[in-house]
Amino acid sequence: MTTISSPDARAPLAAELPTIRAAYPALGRRVHGKPLVYLDNAATTHKPLAVLDAEREQAMWHNANVHRGVHLLSQEATERYEAARSTVRSFLGAAEDREIVFVRGTTEALNLATATLAATRLGPGRDVLLTGMEHHSNIVPWQLACQASGASLRVVPLLDDGSLDMEAFDRLLDGGVAVMAIVHTSNALGTINPVQAMCAKAREVGAISVVDGAQAVPHGPVNVRELGADLFAFSGHKVYGPTGIGALYGRAELLESLPPWQGGGDMIRTVTFEGSTWAEPPARFEAGTPNITGAVGLAAALDHVTGLGMDRIAAHEADLLTYATGRLLADIPGINLIGTAPAKAGVISFTLDGIHPHDIGTVLDHEGIAIRTGHHCAQPVMDRYGVPATARASFGLYTTREEVDALVVGLRRVQEMLG
Amino acid sequence: MSDLRELYQELILDHGKHPRNFGAPEHADREAKGHNPLCGDRLTVYLVLDGDRIVDARFDGAGCAISTASASLMTETLKGRTLAEAEQIFAKFHDLVTGGRSHLDDPELEKLEVFAGVSEFPVRVKCATLAWHTLKAATEASSDAVSTE
The missing domain is CATH 3.90.1150.10 (Aspartate Aminotransferase, domain 1)
Structure with missing residues (x-):
């Protein structure tokens, strides 16, 4: 480690x-x-010139689709897109580039997590544990998944000062919890939750941990392996990068076990009308042409904050x-x-x-x-x-x-x- | 700051702090709930009718200065009007707060003219019209909460 x-x-x-x-x-x-x-930085941050310049350079000189063409521009676009993935991996302290899935932002990342986990993990008696300080994007997808699967939502209450009631957390987290989905840093209260300890406890009961890191990533060092999170989501635009780009980190073995989310180009291995087979992560979760320019801009933003x-x-x-x-x-x-x-x-x-x-x-x-x-x-x-x-x-x-x-x-x- | 005073006129500040016709009547012939999900404002409008004439109009709820003052001044304006007249006043009021000119010199708008400054603050138009949208729901006897979204 x-x-x-x-x-x-x-x-x-x-x-x-x-x-x-x-x-x-x-x-x-x-x-x-x-x-x-x-x-209003918790809503979105401004973008430094380095980010704007990186996006402009990508769009102006290296514009092509990724993972497709044999021509030079496509190779350049692919190299830059994959280099951006590597930058995100390093920024989050993940082990491998394939653990980084590019998404539109935290909301899309959490919907991806919900949809793929609901299909494989949730059901009656296989519940979801949230906290009382979740953003709507970490509540509503789980509510929909619970309605569809028969799982129940459990909610950790808040103390008067905005901290989590950790005694209640210990009571609520048992073998009946299949997924623990928690916000790292609250956008409404500023509270930083003890995510490392919570992920460790989730692991003890066999629950998958999903962490909404949208407000954590801009404000201090994050290392997903030290946190012990199975899935960790963040948005580029809250960390001085562009809108419309973010990432979902997933532990490699977990990502490999999850089914596809959206279907389309780039996420398949073979397609016939009798059936299709799926690409390995992260391509499995990146159907269609991704936000290439945004990914390059995000990498520039992460270089910027890492440099500072x-x-x-x-x-x-x-x-x-x-x-x-x-x-x-x-x-x-x-x-x-x-x-x-x-x-x-x-x-x-x-x-x-x-x-x-x-x-x-x-x-x-x-x-x-x-x-x-x-x-x-x-x-x-x-x-x-x-x-x-x-x-x-x-x-x-x-x-x-x-x-x-x-x-x-x-x-x-x-x-x-x-x- | 002069343009801000256009929005927060003395009459609006007064009605925002000391709303008139506040609180549910003992009996209401029509009522409806309104909600502005953007800012969390919620209010309920109550009408007491004699035929199609509004004998009493009241409201309760919690909102910003603009939405509270708008509800307060609306209830004052409505008393004695018919439901059809109320609908016409809403149309003119909506025109007023969105920068239209059909209201100019219209005696029916009376004190409501103080909301003309809202048109310079597009994000606050929903605050000014929440009570009126709720009124419309009440006159149409719709039991569902209305939303400005």
Whole structure:
């Protein structure tokens, strides 16, 4: 087993922020006459020039279909697409390139996982265990699969601070659980779940572990083998890459045991009208022409964050979280933080007394500050904490303390206007 | 900030904080639930009728300043109107908040003119029209929750 590289000994990221931010032209924009303060990184991150350049170069000079042509351009496209797979493999700490399936994003990855596992693993008494903080994309596919297969959904409840109730988890996880599907880092609460321990416990009872890593991958080092996840999904656009591309990691032996998902070109070995045979993973799960340009862009994004250092990104965002939490609690009367778990990513979900999140979002927008408002595709989380919606500020590698200060000023403006 | 004041007019802020006709009546002839899944707003509109005339209109629920004020001002406007008139006012109101001009100088819209600023905020149009869509469902006696999606 490989180990995570030792902590990055370079200086903190903050010292390089002016240079880093220059690589993201949108960060220099003005919005409603004010400098843009982009605090909606959990929804999507901006893309550095390196990503845009890589996509442009691929589309401009190496455009061809992959895995098909004998001509040079097709070979170049194939080499670049497969090199991108190798970059994802290395980024996730997976053992082999064939364990990486390119998909549109986390939602598609989770639907792939659900459909293929439902066909082989679920049924009456072979249940699915989720947590109360799942994104809708890790709830709805399982609900559909349970309805079709006769399996039941089990849900790990949340504590008041946004942590998982791990005693309940231990009670709910037994031999009747066939699949444990859990979010690594909550998009609505910021909570980082103890995924490594949970995957180990799932393995003890013979359950397959599926991890939604969409919010984990951008914020710190991830190593799927150390986590012990059987399947692990993430999206490119949340880690400074393009939209429409993401990856599903699957342990090689598991992927080999799963049936095809979508049928089409590239996923077969032989086709006759009497029947077809399937290609080996990952081709088995990549029917049709993939998002070649997106894959190349994703690889550029992963090179970008790896170059900066995932350890340093994590440390920078942890510093911002501490700073922002302190400032908001000190300077904004009537603020309620939703999600205060000890292990938390740079996501602050909050409400203000007497002011609806939607109105907060509109006023902040006019101050140039972009945040998310709503239920964050996690309605059960909203129900759990008795709020219809929250406002959410989420940080990225390029976020500065000055932007946190601007948020505080903006929220005071919200309260002056609507309070 | 002047354009933001176009949206959050004093009358809207007042009705958003202190909604009129809030709370279910003892008896309603028609009622319907509305839901804006984008922001989680939910409200219920209740109508008390005498024939086809609206004697009382009330609502309850939770929403943003725009949707709450819109529901509050809507219920004030509706009292004494017929169901057919209510439908006509909704058409003009919808035109108003989506930037149309058919409402100009129309005395029927009365205070509802304060919502003209919503047309500059396309993502907030659904907030302003949630109560009205719910009203429409109530007048059509549809029992299903309406959604702005």
